[in-house]
Every structure is written in structure tokens, then in C-alpha cells.
Amino acid sequence: MSAEAAVGSQAENGPPADRARTWTLALASVAMFMLMLDVTVVNVALQDLRTSLGADFSDLQWVIDSYTLTLAAFLLTGGSLADRLGRKRVFGAGLVLFTLSSLAAGLAQDVLSLNIARGVQGVGAAVLFSVGPALIGNEYRGADRGKAFGVFGGVAGLALAFGPLVGGFLTDALSWRWIFLINVPIGVVALIVGALRLRESREPAAHGIDWLGMLTFGIGLSLLVLGFLRGESSGWTSAPILGAFAGGLVLLVAFVVIEKVRGERAMFDLSLMRTPTFTGVCLATLLSNATSLAAVFLQISYVQNVLGYSPWETGLRFMPMMITLFVVAGVTGGMLAKVAPGLLIGLSIGLIALGMGLMVLVGPDDSWTAMLPSMIVTGVGMGLFNPPRAAVTIGVVRPEKAGMASGMGETFQQVGVAVGVAAFGALFHHKVVDAFAGSATGTRLGGQAEAVAQQVATGGTSTLADSVSASVLDQVTATARAVFVDSLADVMIACAVVAAVGAAIAFVFIRSRDLHESAQSEPMAPAPETATA
Known part of the structure; x- marks a missing residue:
């Protein structure tokens, strides 16, 4: 069959090209909304999970870790399979896995069942994370692709914005189970629409798995x-x-x-790593996500465990950052055809670094509003980052290789999150314990100091009344608050330095001339061979 005939056959069996593009962007965005929502809603419900399922600290770690592990491990596999077996088919399989495992997580009666369901959920999420951008890249070209990724990034920002709110509301008003069950009706509708409206695409000369x-x-x-x-x-x-x-x-x-x-x-074209732009965007993504997401998790801990806000109240206080992220991400799509991608990505990570550095303005006795300068600047940086990152990652390859490139880019992103949260979390924990144990209050507590210091590092000041006598509670609380805030500022500075290195890499290595012709600023018709069913 000729290329032209293949295109005609596809048009007959699927929706017209313009409608297919719209449905593709909508479905990829809905999937991203579910995934990003799931990243943030779980964190605000961990305390309720511990009480409901009788979980200890290690169990709660696995609620996060089991999802993170499988998500990181299957990203490249998901993208590679999509190129070979068909992106529509693999995307649908990912939706089925994610939806069913969300149902299983919501119905879990013990923490082991929950963690197994979370592991399977991570596999489904990996497929959706890697295939979604590839679907968009296959349908859109040139300046239109930039606008599409602007919408895509904006929806991701919207999910991040409402994640803490949704998680807090569902946990406080209903049950932690609904943070997972909410994915089920959305996933079912997405499956039906995807089966009817998406067009199939794959690598024409695909080899075996x-x-x-x-x-x-x-x-x-x-x-x-x-x-x-x-x-x-x-x-x-x-x-x-x-x-x-x-x-x-x-x-x-x-x-x-x-x-x-x-x-x-x-499954992975190693020659891509010889392309400066691809290597640059992967390394910049790794460093940006390792720092920005670690910073947000530590800030959430501060607002909940030191300032004492509930999950819902915490979500409300992070709205300035997340709304800024959403608005900026939506605007950024229109800039991709006009501004060099290296400049956009480098500037975005630089702003993230500046925002994290502004946490030094927060003092032990300040309210949450002292975080606003950091929140706003970081939100601008994060909003600028994702649309050009996603577009450049798949823009360096032919459209039929988009799944593989997207999977590799998302792998660097998720590994960055896992490593960053673990590394900077460990640094923060170490600094809090050392500072509290070495303080005058720690000396007064004697042999109890180490245990109280560990408690401050993991739970702030929220549970100190259960651990120390009333006669020293005020002094211990004041010292714990000061140590927590000072250690948080130190770690934010470390995050800012690492992020600044990522910004420098983006400025130096990401170049427009490395992009494939389908990603250049002039719109082009879709490549005929990628439309073959």
C-alpha cells in the first residue's frame, strides 16, 4: 500500500484529521490530569492511611515508593512498545491498568494490598506518561505542536494546583479511598472516547520486541x-x-x-545521546525535577507539621504557586515557535532556582504568607518548563520514534523526582537531627534528645506534646520550629544550586538546529508513514 493510500485508509477508518488532533490532545491531557493529580493527592492523605490501615512509617514509604519504582522502570518500555505495537493500542492498555489498579487501591483492606495496587498503578502511569506526548507529537507539527504542548502543560499544572485541594477535600469529607476511586469514572470515559476517536500510529519499520x-x-x-x-x-x-x-x-x-x-x-536508539539537545534536555530535566519536587514536598511538610494546617488548608495555601504554574504553562505554548527552546528551558530552571532560594526569607515565627515570593517565582519557573521540555524531547527524533524519545525523557523526569526527594529529604533529616541534638534544648533533654530530634525531622512540632513533659514543651517546640525552618532554608539553597547547574546545561546544550523538521516553527502536514494503521 502506498503512503497516500495508507493515509486515505486511515481517514476512512478513523475521525477526520482535525477532529483526531483535538481528541488526541484532549485525551492525552485528561490522562496527564489523572497522573499529576495522583502525584499530589496521596501525600496529603498519608496520616489517614496510617490510622485506617494500621501502617507504620515503612509501610507509608512503600505507598510512595512502589508507585515511583514501577513508574520509573517502565517509562522507556512503554514508549518503545507504543512505537512498535501502536500508540493507540498501548495507550488504551495503560488506561486499563491505571483504572483497574486505582479501583484495587481504593478497595484495599490492608497496606500490602494497597502497595501492590500502587505498583501496578505505576506501570499504567508509566505507559500514559510516555505515550501521551508521543500521541500529541504525531498529530501536531511546527507552531501548532508548541501550542498543543502549552495546553498539555497547562492541564498538568491545573492537576498540580488542585491535587492538594482535591486530596484534602476527599480525605476530610469522605475517605482516603476516594483519592484512588476518583480515577475510575474518569478512566472509563477516557477508554471509551479513546477507542472511538484516537487514530492509530506506529513506527512503519518496527522490529520485534x-x-x-x-x-x-x-x-x-x-x-x-x-x-x-x-x-x-x-x-x-x-x-x-x-x-x-x-x-x-x-x-x-x-x-x-x-x-x-x-x-x-x-528499544532505545543510543545515538540520541550523541545529540547535544537530547542529552541537554534529559540532564536539565533530571536536575530540575530532583530539586523542584523535593522542595515542594518539604514545603508541604512545613505547612502541615510546623504551621499545623489540615490537608485541605494546606492545599489552599499552595494555590498561589499552582495557579501561577497553570496560567504560565498555558501561555508558554504560544512562545515555543518564537523563542529558542534552550532559552526557555534555561530561564525556567533559573527561575525555579531563584524561587527555592527565596525560602531564606521565611523565619521561625512567620506565617505561611512569608512563602509567597518563593511560591510565585517557583510557579512561574515550573509553568515555563514543561511545555518546551516535552516538545524538545520528542522534537529531536522522527515522529515515528516519538514514543521511545518520550519514554526516555519521562524516565529522566521521574528518576529525578525519586532521587531528589530521597537525597534532599535525607539531607534535611540529617540537618534537623544534628541541629536539634546539638542545641541547648537537646542538651537539657539528655538521652531523650535523639528520639525527639528524629520526631521533629519526620513530624515537625505537631506531636511533641505526646513526647516531652509540659514543663519543657514550650522550649522544645520553639527550638524544634527554629531548627526545622533553618534546615529547610539550608536545603532549599542546596536545591537552588543544583537547579542552577541544570539551567546552565539547558542554555549551553539545547539548540534549535538539532530539532527534526516536524518540530520546526513552520507547520507541516503529518508525515504519511506515521499515519499507517
């Missing part, structure tokens, strides 16, 4: 991420953690060797 590459990459990355996630609690030099790091590195090296040997049949 690279099973060995998938296994080595997935297991290797899982071990590496697990080492970072559990290093603080298990001990960075303990045998399990060192074994996880060693095993992960060996398997990832094996993955590189396997991909070189397989050549054209490989």
Missing part, C-alpha cells in the same frame, strides 16, 4: 532507584543498599551493551 533490553533496563533502574529511596532508612553503606546500587549499575551497563549489539532492533 526487545525483551532482553526491557528486562535489564527495568530491573537495573528499579534497583538504582530503590537504593536512593531506602538509603537513609537502611543505611547508605548497608549491604542491601550497596547491593542495590551495584546490581543496578551492572544491569544498566549490560543494557547499553545489549542495545549496541541489537542496533536497529534496539
Whole structure:
């Protein structure tokens, strides 16, 4: 069949091109909304989960870690499978997995069942994260692609904005179970619409599935991420953690060797890493997400555990940042055809770094409003970041390779989140414990100081009344608050420095001339071979 005939056949079997583009953007955005909502709603419900399921601190860690591990491990696999088997088909499979596992998580009767469901949910999320941008990239070209990714990024920002609010409302008004069950009706509707409205696309000359590459990459990355996630609690030099790091590195090296040997049949085109723009956007994404998401998680902990706000009240206080993110992301799409992508991405990460640095303005006795300068500047940076990042990641390859490129880009993004939250969380924990134990109050507590310091690091000042006598409660609370805020400021400065390195990488390495012609500013018709059903 000729290319022209293939296009005609597709048009007959699916919706017209303009309608298909609209439905594709809408469905990818809805999927992203669910995924980003799920990132934020869980954090504000952890205390209710602990009470309802009788979970300990380690169990609660796995509520986050099981999702993070499978999400990071399957991103590249999801994108690669989509290129080979068909993006519509794989996207639908991801929706089914995510929806069913959300139902299972909402109905879980014990923490083990919840964590297993969360692991499966991460697999579905990985597929949707990697295939969504590829679907958009296949339908849109040139300046239109930039506008589409602006909408896509804006919806992600909207989900981040309402995540804490939705999570807080559902947890306070109904039950923590509804933070998962809310995905079920949305997923069912998305499945039906996707089956009727999406057009299929895949790599025309696709080879067989690279099973060995998938296994080595997935297991290797899982071990590496697990080492970072559990290093603080298990001990960075303990045998399990060192074994996880060693095993992960060996398997990832094996993955590189396997991909070189397989050549054209490989799941990941290693030659992409020789393209400065692709390498630059991946490294900038890693550093940006490692710092910005870690900063937000620590700030949420401060507002809840030190300032004492409920999940719903915490969500309200983060609205200035998230609404700023949403508005800026929506506007950024129109700038992609006019401003060099390296400049946009570098500027965005630079603003994120500045916003995190502004946390030094917050003092121990200040209210939450002292965080507003940091929130607003960080929100502008985060809003500027995602649309050009997504567009550039798939823009360096031919449209039929978009799934693979998107999967790799999302892998760097999610690994950045996992490593950043673990590393900067461990740094914060260490600084709080050392500062409190070494303070005059810690000396007065004597042998009790270490236990109280650990409690301050994980729970702020919210539960101190249960641990110390009334005669010293005021002094301990004042010291704990000061130590928490000072340590938070120190870690924010560290985050800002790392993010600034990411900004420099973006300015230097991301270049417009590395983009494929389908991503250039002049709109082009879709490539005929990518429309083949």
C-alpha cells in the first residue's frame, strides 16, 4: 500500500484529521490530569492511611515508593512498545491498568494490598506518561505542536494546583479511598472516547520486541532507584543498599551493551545521546525535577507539621504557586515557535532556582504568607518548563520514534523526582537531627534528645506534646520550629544550586538546529508513514 493510500485508509477508518488532533490532545491531557493529580493527592492523605490501615512509617514509604519504582522502570518500555505495537493500542492498555489498579487501591483492606495496587498503578502511569506526548507529537507539527504542548502543560499544572485541594477535600469529607476511586469514572470515559476517536500510529519499520533490553533496563533502574529511596532508612553503606546500587549499575551497563549489539532492533536508539539537545534536555530535566519536587514536598511538610494546617488548608495555601504554574504553562505554548527552546528551558530552571532560594526569607515565627515570593517565582519557573521540555524531547527524533524519545525523557523526569526527594529529604533529616541534638534544648533533654530530634525531622512540632513533659514543651517546640525552618532554608539553597547547574546545561546544550523538521516553527502536514494503521 502506498503512503497516500495508507493515509486515505486511515481517514476512512478513523475521525477526520482535525477532529483526531483535538481528541488526541484532549485525551492525552485528561490522562496527564489523572497522573499529576495522583502525584499530589496521596501525600496529603498519608496520616489517614496510617490510622485506617494500621501502617507504620515503612509501610507509608512503600505507598510512595512502589508507585515511583514501577513508574520509573517502565517509562522507556512503554514508549518503545507504543512505537512498535501502536500508540493507540498501548495507550488504551495503560488506561486499563491505571483504572483497574486505582479501583484495587481504593478497595484495599490492608497496606500490602494497597502497595501492590500502587505498583501496578505505576506501570499504567508509566505507559500514559510516555505515550501521551508521543500521541500529541504525531498529530501536531511546527507552531501548532508548541501550542498543543502549552495546553498539555497547562492541564498538568491545573492537576498540580488542585491535587492538594482535591486530596484534602476527599480525605476530610469522605475517605482516603476516594483519592484512588476518583480515577475510575474518569478512566472509563477516557477508554471509551479513546477507542472511538484516537487514530492509530506506529513506527512503519518496527522490529520485534526487545525483551532482553526491557528486562535489564527495568530491573537495573528499579534497583538504582530503590537504593536512593531506602538509603537513609537502611543505611547508605548497608549491604542491601550497596547491593542495590551495584546490581543496578551492572544491569544498566549490560543494557547499553545489549542495545549496541541489537542496533536497529534496539528499544532505545543510543545515538540520541550523541545529540547535544537530547542529552541537554534529559540532564536539565533530571536536575530540575530532583530539586523542584523535593522542595515542594518539604514545603508541604512545613505547612502541615510546623504551621499545623489540615490537608485541605494546606492545599489552599499552595494555590498561589499552582495557579501561577497553570496560567504560565498555558501561555508558554504560544512562545515555543518564537523563542529558542534552550532559552526557555534555561530561564525556567533559573527561575525555579531563584524561587527555592527565596525560602531564606521565611523565619521561625512567620506565617505561611512569608512563602509567597518563593511560591510565585517557583510557579512561574515550573509553568515555563514543561511545555518546551516535552516538545524538545520528542522534537529531536522522527515522529515515528516519538514514543521511545518520550519514554526516555519521562524516565529522566521521574528518576529525578525519586532521587531528589530521597537525597534532599535525607539531607534535611540529617540537618534537623544534628541541629536539634546539638542545641541547648537537646542538651537539657539528655538521652531523650535523639528520639525527639528524629520526631521533629519526620513530624515537625505537631506531636511533641505526646513526647516531652509540659514543663519543657514550650522550649522544645520553639527550638524544634527554629531548627526545622533553618534546615529547610539550608536545603532549599542546596536545591537552588543544583537547579542552577541544570539551567546552565539547558542554555549551553539545547539548540534549535538539532530539532527534526516536524518540530520546526513552520507547520507541516503529518508525515504519511506515521499515519499507517
